[in-house]
Amino acid sequence: GNGLRGRRQGNLGMNKLLGEDENELENFHVNPWRWHHRSIIRDLTRLADGIDGPVEMQRRCRVDVLDSERGKRGDGLTREDRALLDGFSFLFKNNWKTHNLVEEKFLFPCLADVDTSWLPTLERFARRRQALWDRRDQLLTEIASCLSPTTDSRKERARPRRWSRVSSFPLRIPLSQPLRQLLSRLPLGVPSPNSSCIQRQRRVASSVRSFSSELASLFVDEERFLIPRVSQHVSRARQQQLNDSVVDFLEGGDARTALVIFHEWLKSQSNENEWRRFRALIPATVRFMIPQFRLQFYKPRAGCLAQ
Numbered sequence: 441g442n443g444l445r446g447r448r449q450g451n452l453g454m455n456k457l458l459g460e461d462e463n464e465l466e467n468f469h470v471n472p473w474r475w476h477h478r479s480i481i482r483d484l485t486r487l488a489d490g491i492d493g494p495v496e497m498q499r500r501c502r503v504d505v506l507d508s509e510r511g512k513r514g515d516g517l518t519r520e521d522r523a524l525l526d527g528f529s530f531l532f533k534n535n536w537k538t539h540n541l542v543e544e545k546f547l548f549p550c551l552a553d554v555d556t557s558w559l560p561t562l563e564r565f566a567r568r569r570q571a572l573w574d575r576r577d578q579l580l581t582e583i584a585s586c587l588s589p590t591t592d593s594r595k596e597r598a599r600p601r602r603w604s605r606v607s608s609f610p611l612r613i614p615l616s617q618p619l620r621q622l623l624s625r626l627p628l629g630v631p632s633p634n635s636s637c638i639q640r641q642r643r644v645a646s647s648v649r650s651f652s653s654e655l656a657s658l659f660v661d662e663e664r665f666l667i668p669r670v671s672q673h674v675s676r677a678r679q680q681q682l683n684d685s686v687v688d689f690l691e692g693g694d695a696r697t698a699l700v701i702f703h704e705w706l707k708s709q710s711n712e713n714e715w716r717r718f719r720a721l722i723p724a725t726v727r728f729m730i731p732q733f734r735l736q737f738y739k740p741r742a743g744c745l746a747q
Contacts, residue, residue, distance in 0.1 A: 461667075461668075462713060464667055464668050464671045465667065465671075465713070465717075466671075467671035467672070467676070468667050468670055468671045468679075469676055469679040469680060469683070469721075470547065470670065470679050470682055470683060471714075471717050471718075471721060472542075472683065472686070472698065472702065472721075473539070473542060473543075473547060474663065474667075475701075475702040475705060475706075475714075476535065476536075476538070476539035476542070476698075476701075476702075477539070477656075477659040477662075477663070478705050479535060479701050479702060479704065479705035480531065480535055480536055480539065480655065480659075481652060481655065481656050481659070482705055482708060483527070483531050483535070483745055484531065484648060484649075484651070484652035484655070485649075485652060486527075486745070487524065487527055487528055487531065487648065487744075487745075488645045488648040488649050488652065489645075490524045490527070490744060491524070491583070491586065491587075491641050491644055491645040491648065492641050492642050492644075492645035496520070497637075497638050497641050497642075499518075499520070500518070500521065500587070500637065500641065501635075501637035501638050501641070517587055517588060520744075521587040522743075523743040523744040523747070524587065524743065524744050525580075525583060525584055525587060525743065526741070526742070526743025526744070527742060527743035527744040527745040528580060528583055528743075529580065529743070530741050530742045530743055530745060531745070532576045532580065534694070534697060534701075534741070535698075535701050536573075536576075538690065538694060538698055540569060540573065541689075542686050543565075543566070543569065544566070545689065546682055546685055546686055546689070547666075547682065548562045548565075548566065550674075550678070550682055551666065551669070551670070551674075554673055554674055555669070555673065558665075558669065561665055565658065565661070565662050565665075568658050569658060572651070572654060572655055572658065575651065579647065579648065579651055582644050582647060583644055583648070585644075586640055586641050586643075586644040683721070693737050696729075696733040696736075696737050697733070697737040697738055697741075699722065699726070699730060699733060700730060700733050700734045700737065700738040701738070702718065703718075703730050703734075704738075704745075706718055734746075
């Protein structure tokens with residue numbers, strides 16, 4: 441939908457909040473962890489726009505939507521809304537889940553070994569992350585409910601259609617007052633959208649943006665704490681070993697999917713320094729395969745995010 445195209449607010453929000461020091465990043469090499477942050481916030485922004493974008497809401501909330509336009513999976517969703525829900529599911533169950541595994545199993549334990557005084561802060565980050573993770577199913581339920589036709593909307597479709605009034609008519613002939621009154625009561629114009637449906641979508645989109653803001657705040661706090669310490673106290677060789685351990689841990693498809701996710705984020709912005717880091721980390725032979733990885737591992741699962 442229109443809400444998923446050309447939106448860079450998520451990128452700009454993260455970059456503005458972080459105020460990154462390029463000098464510090466020159467000695468920081470666990471960049472896939474950072475790229476997860478930016479891609480997650482970017483995609484949450486795009487998905488929220490897909491819920492309450494004007495075009496999307498008008499389409500979804502029109503009371504004359506025919507059952508034949510609904511999906512055939514038995515969930516009552518249109519093809520567009522199924523793709524939107526698939527996008528949310530992919531973001532939570534793939535991109536964010538992979539990020540969390542990297543922190544839990546590799547990054548945080550490695551840093552705790554480097555300096556035990558960092559452990560209390562790392563544990564606070566872990567608790568905040570878990571609290572947000574525990575809310576994901578509730579948020580997905582709200583989103584699915586918002587996109588599904590409700591009892592009220594089905595009742596609304598069963599009633600005589602409501603139509604927006606047309607105040608003037610493109611007629612060149614004079615009309616008597618009684619005829620004008622009669623015409624004003626005829627069902628001219630387009631069907632009015634269900635106002636309760638629109639309000640529900642706006643509430644859910646607001647919940648998604650609030651969730652995204654909390655998650656971005658956690659990412660910002662993590663990066664402000666970790667990047668300078670890793671840059672100063674963890675050797676490049678150990679950082680590279682950490683990256684290699686993550687790739688070895690992830691199954692082939694998950695590692696390739698993560699690579700596509702990072703590439704999708706990079707394409708959405710024009711930071712040459714980030715492209716340079718990406719090229720330095722990912723061999724040319726692997727970068728050459730990204731379009732194929734996208735078709736094989738990303739597009740079939742990412743829903744509207746792949747559009």
